[in-house]
Amino acid sequence: MMLAMAPKPSASKPNIVLFFIDDLGYGDLSVTGALGYKTPNLDKLAAEGTRFTNFMAAQAVCSASRAALLTGCYPNRVGVSGAFGPQAAQGLHPQEETIAELVKEQGYTTGIFGKWHLGSDQEFLPLQQGFDEYYGVPYSHDMWPLHPWQERAKYPPLHWIDGNKAGKEIKNLEDVSELTPNITEKAVGFIKRNKNKPFFLYVPHPLPHVPLAASSKFKGKSERGIFGDVLMELDWSVGEILKELKAQGLDKNTLVIFTSDNGPWLNYGDHAGSSGGFREGKGTSFEGGQREPTIMRWTGVIPAGRVSNKLLSTIDILPTIAKLTGAKLPKQKIDGIEFVDLLKGDDSKTPREEFLYYYRKNSLEAVRKHDWKLIFAHPGRTYEGQAPGKDGQPGPTSEDFQHPRALYNLARDPGERYNVLEQNPEIVAELEKIAEAAREDLGDDLQKKEGKNRRPVGVTSSK
Amino acid sequence: MMLAMAPKPSASKPNIVLFFIDDLGYGDLSVTGALGYKTPNLDKLAAEGTRFTNFMAAQAVCSASRAALLTGCYPNRVGVSGAFGPQAAQGLHPQEETIAELVKEQGYTTGIFGKWHLGSDQEFLPLQQGFDEYYGVPYSHDMWPLHPWQERAKYPPLHWIDGNKAGKEIKNLEDVSELTPNITEKAVGFIKRNKNKPFFLYVPHPLPHVPLAASSKFKGKSERGIFGDVLMELDWSVGEILKELKAQGLDKNTLVIFTSDNGPWLNYGDHAGSSGGFREGKGTSFEGGQREPTIMRWTGVIPAGRVSNKLLSTIDILPTIAKLTGAKLPKQKIDGIEFVDLLKGDDSKTPREEFLYYYRKNSLEAVRKHDWKLIFAHPGRTYEGQAPGKDGQPGPTSEDFQHPRALYNLARDPGERYNVLEQNPEIVAELEKIAEAAREDLGDDLQKKEGKNRRPVGVTSSK
Known part of the structure; x- marks a missing residue:
């Protein structure tokens, strides 16, 4: 009933929900071999869409990977490397065009709920890069006074950011345990408010980057300690957001993309994910650092239950979204290659050779x-x-x-x-x-x- | 229409189709990350059933692994180790009870089409171990005069076996390319002939064990050389057999099990499969030798599109089939543990701890x-x-x-x-x-x- 009643954006303007999970390893979903806990919502998403087994983050570290995702460029092309510190006098250059800016010109409402990490000075924050709404953390939540190497790093207090303003301080693990539920609530609210117009919802969850914390609903629930608990909660979050799409009758006209910024931070041991057998992890150019568990769903457009093993990268997402939404490509050179035909099930194409x-x-x-x-x-x-x-x-x-x-x-x-x-x-x-x-x-x-x-x-x- | 018309065995006596693929690595299906070719029929089987990501062959070598599968015992319990040579004066002990013998007592018709490798003297052949029909090869098809180390091994000519009798000689790669199509044809014929009574169909394909050959329909079709071509043909074979189940209206009342005897034989390089990132391969007790890509489907009984990550092994298949068919367990001690509840979707159970x-x-x-x-x-x-x-x-x-x-x-x-x-x-x-x-x-x-x-x-x- 809901489906028939809700006014929907036209099929040429699908909503876009983009999950970008932090330090999630290739092997951290049940469908990619996780042990000790299950990810039923993500497994279901894979069954309803296409899972990509050969999908590369553009660089195995936070800010660089995020710059690449949002600009469709190798991060060194846009001058970004490594992870910006809280007091860095740098950010993604304002002249770089992000996915948010491109689709905004096509009439999309844009929101980011989660971690930005492309510059924490106001001029670099999401509202200045094409997003209408922002609620989340400005950088990695281990860049806080409780960092294990605080004597070396001297991190200032970490605050939630709402729009351009600093909000509540994140002071302890109890506060960290609110990251996933709060971001989920904001994302769900954004869908409710924007159900009648096309939207781009970017959900870069800060977890399972360390420090790990799960809310009371999930704490102690996995057989893999706190890491498994956190993954169960992230899977729940994806489930809640997909449920809201369905409740609003939008699930069929929404392209959902799920991937990760880089592989697991392995030297955190029992607080790190798994690269699923790939070599090394975050901070390396071996496959464990950059091969990411990736799923895309757009019911009726992307074939269900399919696996794609063609080489692709996060930098290919921008031109693909541009083609799907009719948006113009950025004026400056990009590195991404659109893969719309492949996404729709045409395996005869090999968009990316290198x-x-x-x-x-x-x-x-x-x-x-x-x-x-x-x-x-x-x-x-x-x-x-x-x-x-x-x-x-x-x-x-x-x-x-x-x-x-x-x-x-x-x-x-x-x-x-x-x-x-x-x-x-x-x-x-x-x-x-x-x-x-x-x-x-x-x-x-x-x-x-x-x-x-x-x-x-x-x-x-x-x- | 076909579905409603065909007389079916009762739900308490499902047909069983058991694929046991030779030297197939964990990473050799699209759903487990294979690159350079696709396995659409197996991917579909996984989507319609449950895929197991933590499923162990009982030992990483041919005869031992087959003895374990068919007896529900660690292979050393039943005295089998390694791979029997063509002139070995040994075989699986006739007093050991196989899955075929157990279900035969329950009124099942039993057939094996493929590789036996549990003794090539007549007294050890499948017809003496509970199978009504046998067509296939008695041992690995590299145990032939063309073996690369023939001067060391001195293998006699290799023949197809039909029942207890030697048939046509397998003399060259052209003959090897007939293995998969011939076995497929025999398996399909067995289903057609036995559609009105419960059956146990065991399909231990000899490929992709070396030497590799694909029929003209598949040769040169993959982007992964002959190994990929062979995998595409094996995937086709599974598809043909599943198609026949459907054509006979039996697909809903058949438990289909797909797994492998051991990991890839890695020193064959481009003629070997992939352990998907696991360490080592065939002939080792590292995960690459024993973790197998495993799928089970029984529509309406086993949940569709599910992934199970509980520890299980091929030795658990016998007691599980026994429970599902009402068969008695062997009189002698076995090592397998039944996992019927888990198979039906109950994740609260951990049948195997060790x-x-x-x-x-x-x-x-x-x-x-x-x-x-x-x-x-x-x-x-x-x-x-x-x-x-x-x-x-x-x-x-x-x-x-x-x-x-x-x-x-x-x-x-x-x-x-x-x-x-x-x-x-x-x-x-x-x-x-x-x-x-x-x-x-x-x-x-x-x-x-x-x-x-x-x-x-x-x-x-x-x-």
Whole structure:
């Protein structure tokens, strides 16, 4: 009844709900092998839509990954690297066009409920980047006075942000346990208020990034400790938001996208997720850092119960949304490739042939073509051989381990365990060409190359 | 129409179709992350039934794994280890009761179409172990004069077996390419002929064990070379058999089980499957050797589109089938645990708390409780650091690598990369207790213990 009664946006202007989960590993959903707890709402979403098994975050760290998602660019193209600190005098450059800005021009109402982390000075906040509403946290919620390395980091108090204004302080784990329910409530309210016009709802949940806390409804409910409890609550949150779409008769005309910013922060041990067998995790260009559990649903448009194993990345979401909504692409160059046909079930297309694994400021650590991945010798993080942390305390991480040059075939060897560099000189030569073109375009700190087409990060005008 | 017209066995006597695929890795289906080809029929089967993400083959090698599946016992309990050679004077002991024998007493017609590998002397062949019909190969189809190590193995000619009689010789890859289509045709014919009475159809496909060959319909069709082509054909085969069930109106009253005997034979490189990020493969007690992609469907009884992450093993299939069909359990002790409630969707049950990883003749290489796995120091195979083979030629394998004692938490670390032995002495003590009990019961060559309750392998009376 509801379905027939509610006025709906036209099919050419689907609503968009984009979940972007923090530090969620590839193996953290039941459908991707999680043990010790279940994610029934996400499993159902996968059954009703398409699950992507070869979907890459653009970089394995928070701000960079978010900049890429919202601009459709490799993060180094838009000058963003790593994770902005609370007092950073930087943010995503205001001239960069975000998904929110593009769809706003198409008449969409836009809201973000969750973590921003693209600059915490007012000029960089979401309301200045195309969002009509913002409620959430400005950066990672471990950037607070209780950080385990506070003596080193000296983080200021962390506050909820409502629009452009700081709200209640998040002072302890009790307050952290309110993140998921509060964000859920705001997202549900946004749907209720905007049911009669097309909307873009961005839900970048701050959890399961550490520090972890679950509300009383979920605490102690999993067989995987607090991490499992938090995942159960996030799954509940997705379920609540999908339920509201249904209640408003909008579930059929809404494109739902679910993915993660980067892999698990493994040195947090029992407080970290799982990369599902992929190598390494957050902060590395191995698959464990960037392969993300990804689901998209748009009933009647995206085939149900399908799995797609084509190479794609978060940077491809912007041009795909643009094509689906009729929005114009940004004026400046982007790196994303639209995959609308693939999304609709056409497997004959391979929109993305190549992918660049940049990390640190501007280091080209690896390149990929189809299933082949060439890793360049680089210093980087490793979790292997390190004792993981426990009970919310991090273990040590080797940040400058020397990773050797290596070639992996990800079809046969998704775990990047078997280096086949010597056996495949022609493949290496082909991948080297891709790398050379990338270095010309975007530069490479490993080779001290600048790159022609990088744009500057935003710098605070007030400082 | 067909559905209403066909006489069906009563709901208490479902038909059973059991696919047991050879050397199929955990990552070899689209739903478990395969790249370069798709398995649409198996993906659909998963969507219509329950997929198991924590399901263990009982041992990571052919004959042992098959003995376990059919008897519900750890293979060392029934005296089977490794893979029987063509001229072995041994087979599964005739006094062991197989699934086929149990359901036959309940009025089931039983057929096996595919690979047996539980003894090739007539007294050990399927017709002497409860099967009414047999058409297939007696052992692995690389045990033939074209084996790459023929000078070492000296294998006799390989023949199709029809009932108890040798048929056409399998002489070359052209003949190998007939394995999947011929077995499919026989399985489909069996369904047609037995549509009016309950049946147990066992389909142990010999591929994608090497040597690989695909029929002309599939050759060159994947983006993953011959391995992908073979997988596409196996997926087709499953589709054909399911289609026949549907055509006969039997699809709703049939329990379909799909799993594999062990992980991929990784030193065959581009002719091997993928363990999907799990460590090692066939011939090892790491997860890559024994974690299998598993799907079960029984429409209306098993929930659709569900994922189960409870620990289970192939040895649990026999008691589960027994309970579902009303069959008596074998007279001798078995190791399997029935999981009917879990199968029907009840997640509150944890039928299996522990699992024993025996390998070689009788070596207890690891034990598991829930997500914790303790690995004992043992000599064993490793593929890591070895150059993989190419084009059907195997690469070298280290068979006596010294694996050190280690503790892994498979929920956080499915790839068995982070040894947390030192941090968890209480867990180690608990797992040691399980190991001690196993050694009393089944022995342990690593500790030179015999074990009280092992039964003998069958020995040929004629030799």
